[in-house]
Amino acid sequence: MPERLRFAIVGCGRIAPRHAQSLAELSDRAQLVAVADVIESRAQRLARDYGAEAATDYRRLLDRKDIDVINICTPSGLHARMGIEAAQAGKHVVVEKPMALTIQDADALIAACAQANVTLTVVLQNRYNPPMQDLKALVESGRLGRLLLGNATVRWYRPQSYYEDGWHGTRAMDGGALMNQSIHHIDALQWLMGDVDSVFAYGATLAHRMECEDIGVAVWRFRSGALGVIEGSTVTWPENLEGSVAIFGERGSVKVGGTALNRKIFWKVNGDLANERYILDQEAVDPPSVYGQSHRAVLADVIDAVHNGRATKTNGHEGRKSLALVLAMYASMESGREVHLAEIERLGT
Numbered sequence: 001m002p003e004r005l006r007f008a009i010v011g012c013g014r015i016a017p018r019h020a021q022s023l024a025e026l027s028d029r030a031q032l033v034a035v036a037d038v039i040e041s042r043a044q045r046l047a048r049d050y051g052a053e054a055a056t057d058y059r060r061l062l063d064r065k066d067i068d069v070i071n072i073c074t075p076s077g078l079h080a081r082m083g084i085e086a087a088q089a090g091k092h093v094v095v096e097k098p099m100a101l102t103i104q105d106a107d108a109l110i111a112a113c114a115q116a117n118v119t120l121t122v123v124l125q126n127r128y129n130p131p132m133q134d135l136k137a138l139v140e141s142g143r144l145g146r147l148l149l150g151n152a153t154v155r156w157y158r159p160q161s162y163y164e165d166g167w168h169g170t171r172a173m174d175g176g177a178l179m180n181q182s183i184h185h186i187d188a189l190q191w192l193m194g195d196v197d198s199v200f201a202y203g204a205t206l207a208h209r210m211e212c213e214d215i216g217v218a219v220w221r222f223r224s225g226a227l228g229v230i231e232g233s234t235v236t237w238p239e240n241l242e243g244s245v246a247i248f249g250e251r252g253s254v255k256v257g258g259t260a261l262n263r264k265i266f267w268k269v270n271g272d273l274a275n276e277r278y279i280l281d282q283e284a285v286d287p288p289s290v291y292g293q294s295h296r297a298v299l300a301d302v303i304d305a306v307h308n309g310r311a312t313k314t315n316g317h318e319g320r321k322s323l324a325l326v327l328a329m330y331a332s333m334e335s336g337r338e339v340h341l342a343e344i345e346r347l348g349t
Contacts, residue, residue, distance in 0.1 A: 011074035012037035062089035077173035080105035122319025128297035145250030169210030176212030182232030187322035260292030
């Protein structure tokens with residue numbers, strides 16, 4: 001394996017520039033070799049901006065010996081199939097969230113990467129944000145005591161035009177406000193609070209013409225006995241208003257929000273109520289988009305993992321957890337009943 005890993009990006013839409021810029025910032029260890037998109041002008045623009053080659057057929061990149069890693073930034077319904085093909089071609093796989101739209105496809109992707117002995121990484125970049133790292137460390141330290149209640153809130157806005165590109169909001173390629181917009185916060189809540197036993201959810205499509213929900217609300221019961229409340233929507237005109245995760249324990253209450261889970265909103269911990277870092281975080285500058293600044297950390301972990309023959313911190317098994325939760329909430333919406341996570345595992349939905 002070369003000292004500088006050679007990357008290719010498949011799909012040159014909204015998120016691709018974050019991948020490309022992150023690789024540029026890691027230029028001593030990474031090189032963006034090529035990009036691909038079915039829209040030629042889009043591929044050429046990204047290639048020109050970052051000194052890469054452009055293609056319209058991603059399969060051409062799979063045959064190239066000078067590419068080590070494929071970053072999949074296409075519509076969600078294509079993630080698993082493209083990832084499997086990349087793995088079968090011997091490429092390490094980086095896939096945007098969600099890693100698939102069914103558990104069966106997620107498991108097929110995990111299995112394909114294991115069989116090919118390549119690394120699989122799901123982009124869950126918000127886990128790396130400094131406030132989220134602080135919160136994870138706080139939870140693991142036990143200073144919050146027994147965790148009692150968790151909350152994930154995504155109050156975002158998308159105009160109707162967002163859902164008129166042929167794939168956003170569709171069942172085959174995307175999902176709704178929970179699967180697309182809220183999955184990072186859903187991932188964060190289970191990462192912090194632990195395994196979920198069951199969910200009960202409602203969903204509705206009230207402000208858009210689309211197949212899937214633009215509002216989803218749910219209650220979770222964690223295996224620990226704690227409860228969780230989830231709210232995700234794309235209806236909060238005229239702009240994104242809140243994306244946050246809050247944890248309430250016996251000896252502390254904490255909330256992280258900001259544009260991209262990058263600010264401590266409150267941080268009240270027994271014995272540490274005058275936390276200086278909390279005050280400083282109130283004056284922090286939000287990143288320019290909800291994608292945040294931590295894609296670089298995800299890709300740095302990929303590079304280190306490949307060179308050291310280990311799994312990445314946000315590997316396929318980690319990415320699968322939030323997918324299963326969204327699918328359980330969808331099953332609850334459709335059935336009108338509480339759904340246990342074990343049912344999703346059994347059905348391979």
